[in-house]
Amino acid sequence: MKTQVSAHLTRIIAVTLVFVSLTVVAKSDLELLVDENFKETILLHKELVSIPSLPANPEQMLENIHWAEAQYNNLGFKTTLLETPSLPILLAERVFDPSYKTILFYFHIDGQPVNPAAWVQADPFVPELKEQDASGEWRTIDWQTLNQRIDDEWRIFARAAADDKAPITMFLSALKTLEMQGEKPKINVKVIFDPEEEYGSRGLQSTLNKYKARYQADYFIVMDGPAHDSNKPTVTFGCRGIATASITTFGAKLPQHSGHFGNYSPNPVFTLANLLSSMKDDNGRVLIKDYYQGIVLNPDTQKLLNAVPFDGEKVNQALGIHSAEQVGANYQQALQYPSLNVRQIGTSWKGEGLKTVIPEYATANLDVRLVPETQGAVQLDKIKKHIEGLGYYVIDRDPTDAERREYKKIVKFNGSKGVSAFRTDPDSDFGLQVRASLAKGMGEEPVVIRMMGGTVPIVPIINALNIPTVIVPMVNMDNNQHSPNENIRIGNIRQGIHISLSLLNSEF
Structure with a gap:
């Protein structure tokens, strides 16, 4: 009997080893390239976050804008600085094939004001790499540690580390990965860099009449905000x-x-x-x-809303409330x-x-x-x-x-x-295409958010362009956005690159 059990265990171990081996072999060349160059991606992020990004200092904001301009010029993009009454808008664009659809991507390159005294580090604009100790405290580790190993649970702490310089780095790294692989996106790409989103995007809004034709595209994707708290790939189809x-x-x-x-x-x-x-x-x-x-929330809409993971008891406990208001049957319904x-x-x-x-x-x-x-x-x-x-x-x-x-x-x-609010139908052609792209590229269905609770200042641009729009948030929910000790989880940077590749590699 012992011999039979031993033989059975041996077969299980052998099959497991073969499966693991096949899994490693099955990893795509693009995935391998992302891993091989991941340290450089993190250091690129560190470089960008080290440039203070408060619109109150126009000189430093221009340094941020020129940094992004140089990066996209090196990738063969045409870049233009569009004048506004305040800071210029950077527009980067490249036609990879005239027959492809064109997607306009949006990032903002400014950050929230800081109160250095409230930060657990000397300077909010000097990024620090940190790991969590057994007591739950974040302690600084040397950047040289990246040469030995990279832990997805490490975090980079700095102002704008997550909002919105992490998505800028993720998308840029995806474009670089395709170039290193000798491949090109299956879409034409336009990118807007907004230097005043945290202050109302007034400059960008002022350019609409003059440059609306330059912004036109088939679809619009906003790369901003935190993913669902499950940290799964997320697509948001509207905001209040x-x-x-x-x-x-x-x-x-x-x-x-x-x-x-x-x-x-x-x-x-x-x-x-x-x-x-x-x-x-x-x-x-x-x-x-x-x-x-x-x-009116029809049965299909209710099914979509109810599919979003949510633990009401856990949230109520965190908020310190007895029970939620009864505007909707759950959190997602309430947001409608x-x-x-x-x-x-x-x-x-x-x-x-x-x-x-x-x-x-x-x-x-x-x-x-x-x-x-x-x-x-x-x-x-x-x-x-x-x-x-x-x-x-x-x-x-x-x-x-x-x-x-x-x-x-x-x-x-x-x-x-x-x-005003905006919302794109999650079951529209574009909505289904985005969902399918992420499902294929990420190996799992994305969390679909019909309507987020907050408001983004670029809604007037979305409404003026009148093209199907979604928000693809990629940073960790617990990033302390707008607060002291803002941070980005290393694993979210890696995931964000793959999300970006999923979109760039899709034929819309």
Whole structure:
């Protein structure tokens, strides 16, 4: 019996060794090239991240732009600096075959401001390679360690290391890998480098009228943002827009002593609280008439949304909440509806300490996350009509003395229609092609996000170009984006190169 077991184990080991051997042999030449040149890719990323990228310093931003310009010139691309009222937009383009489809790729090359004192390193613009110790702390290791081995769990810490210089490096490395292999992409490539995304992309938006024809392409892919928290390849097909508003209620013309005028002079804070409480029910659903009008989640859409991995209990525990609002049946469904958020409330007294006063006004600042079925101006008008329906005299300025005497209930309402949402149908020809490209190239189906919760400032460009658009996020979700100790996981750089190769090697 022991002999039979031993023979059986020997056969299993032999088959396993053959399988492993075949797996190694089956690795494509491109995959081998990515691995062989991976250290150089990491050092290229280090080089780019070492150039500070704050638009407040135009000279350093131009250094970033010229760095990217030189890289693409070396790859045979035509590069152009498009003038704006602020920093120039870098456009790189190359036609590999006139019969191919053209894809416009978007990256931003600027970063968020920094507070060096909050970073666990001397300089946020001097990248540090770190590994996690047994206690979970990140400790710095020497860059020379790359000569011995490269661990996918290591991370590079620096401002803009993930957002958005990691995707810039990933895509560039993919193009270089194809060139080293003597191959070319199966698409024509245009690339926009935006130097002011973190500050609203005003320069890029200002170029639309003049350079819209230069940006035209068959499809548009935005390479920005974090992947799904499972770290699987991800495709995002839309993002919410944003509109803003402020609501102010009024009491007496000046703050009043709460002892002298308590129970006599109306307190605008209670007025505001009652007004706000009329807008949502206890489950978080907006009560304003027709607020969710036009939004229908058919069975196919619900199936797509429900397929996104999500652990509600884990998220609620991390947030420290008992339960989620019931706008949607789950997180992904909730993102398909416009939100109504009170982001700040204030009264007249803003100094230190407390005063026993009845404030003269109370203001709530709102933001409304928009979806494609809703427009900012329309949603704000619904809010305004809701307030009027409660008997308020609504104006866009402070009330006059005569209005104070005439109207018991006065609200000052100001709004900005903001930025619209966008969404590409995940089941459109382009949507299916992108999904199939990543599934083929990465060996697994990507996580499909119908609509991300946030807003990107380039939505006006997406809407103006009017071409099918997706977002392909590639950095780790826990990258501390916009925060101190921003980082990129080494394994995500490797994965991002393969994602980029999957797109470049696909015949759209």
